[in-house]
Amino acid sequence: MIDALELLLNTSLWAAVLRIATPLIFGVLGALLCERSGVLNLGIEGIMTMGAMTGWLTVYMGADLWAGLLVAAISGGLMGLLHAMLTVPLGLSQHVSGLGITLFASALSYYLYRLIVVVGDLPPTIEPFGPLSIPILSELPVLGPILFSQTLPTYLALLSVAVMAYMLARTPLGLAIRMTGENPHAVEAQGLNPIRIRIGAVVAGSALMAVGGAFLTTAAFNSFFPEMVQGRGWICIALVVFASWRPGKALLGALLFAFFDAYQLRLQTVVEGVPYQLFLMAPYVLSIGALILVARRARVPDALMAPYRRGER
Amino acid sequence: MRLERRAQVPLRLVVVAPLAAVAVALLLAGGLIAAAGVSPLTAYVEMVVGALGSRLSITEMLTRATPLILTGLAAAVAFRARLWNIGAEGQFFVGALVTAWIGHSLSLPGPLGIPVLMVAGMASGALLLAGPAYLRLRFSVDEVVTTLLLNFIVILFVGMMIEGPLRDPLAFGWPSSVPVDGAFRLPDLVPRTRLHIGFLFALAAAAVVWVILARTVFGAETRAAGLNARAATFAGISLPRTLMGVAMLSGALAGLAGSVEVLGVTAGVTTTMSPGFGYAGIVVAMLAALHPAGVVAAALFVATVFVGADAMSRATGVPSFIADVIVALCLLTMLVALMFTTYRVRR
Numbered sequence: 001m002i003d004a005l006e007l008l009l010n011t012s013l014w015a016a017v018l019r020i021a022t023p024l025i026f027g028v029l030g031a032l033l034c035e036r037s038g039v040l041n042l043g044i045e046g047i048m049t050m051g052a053m054t055g056w057l058t059v060y061m062g063a064d065l066w067a068g069l070l071v072a073a074i075s076g077g078l079m080g081l082l083h084a085m086l087t088v089p090l091g092l093s094q095h096v097s098g099l100g101i102t103l104f105a106s107a108l109s110y111y112l113y114r115l116i117v118v119v120g121d122l123p124p125t126i127e128p129f130g131p132l133s134i135p136i137l138s139e140l141p142v143l144g145p146i147l148f149s150q151t152l153p154t155y156l157a158l159l160s161v162a163v164m165a166y167m168l169a170r171t172p173l174g175l176a177i178r179m180t181g182e183n184p185h186a187v188e189a190q191g192l193n194p195i196r197i198r199i200g201a202v203v204a205g206s207a208l209m210a211v212g213g214a215f216l217t218t219a220a221f222n223s224f225f226p227e228m229v230q231g232r233g234w235i236c237i238a239l240v241v242f243a244s245w246r247p248g249k250a251l252l253g254a255l256l257f258a259f260f261d262a263y264q265l266r267l268q269t270v271v272e273g274v275p276y277q278l279f280l281m282a283p284y285v286l287s288i289g290a291l292i293l294v295a296r297r298a299r300v301p302d303a304l305m306a307p308y309r310r311g312e313r
Numbered sequence: 314m315r316l317e318r319r320a321q322v323p324l325r326l327v328v329v330a331p332l333a334a335v336a337v338a339l340l341l342a343g344g345l346i347a348a349a350g351v352s353p354l355t356a357y358v359e360m361v362v363g364a365l366g367s368r369l370s371i372t373e374m375l376t377r378a379t380p381l382i383l384t385g386l387a388a389a390v391a392f393r394a395r396l397w398n399i400g401a402e403g404q405f406f407v408g409a410l411v412t413a414w415i416g417h418s419l420s421l422p423g424p425l426g427i428p429v430l431m432v433a434g435m436a437s438g439a440l441l442l443a444g445p446a447y448l449r450l451r452f453s454v455d456e457v458v459t460t461l462l463l464n465f466i467v468i469l470f471v472g473m474m475i476e477g478p479l480r481d482p483l484a485f486g487w488p489s490s491v492p493v494d495g496a497f498r499l500p501d502l503v504p505r506t507r508l509h510i511g512f513l514f515a516l517a518a519a520a521v522v523w524v525i526l527a528r529t530v531f532g533a534e535t536r537a538a539g540l541n542a543r544a545a546t547f548a549g550i551s552l553p554r555t556l557m558g559v560a561m562l563s564g565a566l567a568g569l570a571g572s573v574e575v576l577g578v579t580a581g582v583t584t585t586m587s588p589g590f591g592y593a594g595i596v597v598a599m600l601a602a603l604h605p606a607g608v609v610a611a612a613l614f615v616a617t618v619f620v621g622a623d624a625m626s627r628a629t630g631v632p633s634f635i636a637d638v639i640v641a642l643c644l645l646t647m648l649v650a651l652m653f654t655t656y657r658v659r660r
Contacts, residue, residue: 288458
């Protein structure tokens with residue numbers, strides 16, 4: 001019991017929380033952007049896998065790490081474009097199309113990886129993003145090692161939260177996106193094209209998801225292997241609901257989830273006689289619990305999942 | 314470009330659309346096979362021969378199709394009512410776990426015990442989906458996320474059981490549960506192959522589901538609930554009761570898939586016994602346009618791709634992940650094909 005509490009005082013735990021939260025922050029922001037425009041994107045698990053693979057592969061082929069993130073974003077954007085074409089102009093079921101994208105993007109990632117890379121006993125590796133200590137700030141007691149000794153993509157994730165929050169709340173573009181998710185007919189009455197706005201939001205959101213996936217292979221680990229996204233995409237879908245479609249709360253949700261994940265990992269080492277699977281289950285059980293707590297109060301975008309067709313109400 | 318709903322769907326389109334969808338998917342996947350430096354035609358021939366070329370390969374394909382028919386039915390039944398059950402994988406595992414658990418300690422003669430075990434598997438699958446269905450109805454929690462998260466929880470639970478109370482001490486450290494009593498193993502359909510009579514059960518299940526959907530009040534209510542929930546409520550259909558019924562049926566079918574797989578193939582439960590039967594069931598259901606008879610055909614097709622791709626991969630060196638690519642592409646092209654059967658494109 002004392003040991004379990006002592007773990008909470010460990011700065012490496014809190015540094016790990018921020019690290020584990022990074023792919024979730026990108027993923028949940030991406031999913032949030034899609035949903036705010038009225039499109040549910042269940043392709044996220046596959047898009048993150050795609051980003052993880054293409055980002056890693058780009059670096060493996062000799063490009064630098066930032067080029068890896070860029071290529072990941074482009075590959076994710078393309079998958080998003082496919083989802084958007086199926087669900088926005090064609091108005092197909094967003095649920096089924098999203099699942100199709102997940103199956104397709106993961107299968108294609110594994111296939112291309114096996115095709116291009118010769119895998120021996122161990123998967124080939126790259127030199128990943130290293131932790132970057134910000135001068136002076138990183139020497140602060142406690143906060144220094146937690147907040148200011150992370151890798152660059154983690155800072156990028158935190159910056160994205162602020163940019164997304166500002167963009168959605170304060171800019172004409174953000175207003176147009178939010179309105180498209182609430183009432184696309186009103187958007188059209190304003191002389192804007194809701195179909196273009198939705199396609200744009202899904203492409204940009206999917207690019208963000210893919211960067212979250214690329215974080216796994218270019219910063220958290222240094223190789224790509226099948227099943228490495230491990231349901232993080234689905235967790236992001238749950239986190240969007242938990243966050244009531246708000247970027248700030250999305251950050252909070254991602255941190256909370258990452259905390260449980262990091263804490264259970266360390267608890268396993270001090271609590272004996274409990275099957276480790278129970279610890280691994282905890283984050284999923286908590287996600288469901290959080291959904292139940294929040295679902296009733298959640299303000300779902302009105303036009304979420306409703307296909308928009310001109311002249312049809 | 315404008316889409317206009319067709320007043321009547323021509324029968325010609327209903328037949329041609331799925332075939333065209335599969336053809337386009339195979340064409341696109343052919344490009345990826347060519348990228349591996351192998352002629353797509355050679356690869357597809359190897360695939361068909363690998364799945365249908367011998368008595369043994371045909372029985373393997375049918376063995377693989379058995380759980381796919383059941384999980385495909387589970388998805389079709391739920392999707393018809395717009396209950397997005399993405400948890401067939403978890404329901405499959407819970408059915409398998411309960412079957413292996415009871416099947417190890419139960420002492421009954423086989424012909425009595427087998428139905429008991431299958432009902433237990435069905436009940437556990439139904440119960441697992443009842444939770445998310447209740448949450449959707451009572452608290453409007455999206456069932457997509459809850460059923461999906463439950464998949465992870467169930468598989469971890471299976472892992473916990475087979476490393477703990479259900480561990481098979483004779484498995485030499487291989488993580489598997491204790492096997493079910495030999496009396497409960499499903500008899501072979503074809504001697505000296507893995508094909509068991511569970512395949513016939515799956516066909517029977519498809520027939521039963523078809524009758525339920527097409528010939529009963531419950532089936533009509535399901536359709537109404539799926540087409541327009543508000544209109545259905547207005548017509549006096551109890552949406553909660555209908556959706557709960559759908560959830561029970563869907564979960565039971567996926568649970569039965571797990572049960573039959575244990576009794577017919579694996580004897581015990583392992584965390585790796587499903588190569589994604591639950592997820593593939595969704596593709597099967599969509600390829601079948603959610604029709605029970607179509608589910609059987611689609612499951613045979615998907616099983617052919619999976620079994621054939623392994624053989625093709627060994628013969629040509631194309632990575633066997635191509636099977637998943639083909640199946641996923643089929644799902645996407647089928648979605649588009651279905652749209653063209655219900656809508657007409659106008660300029």
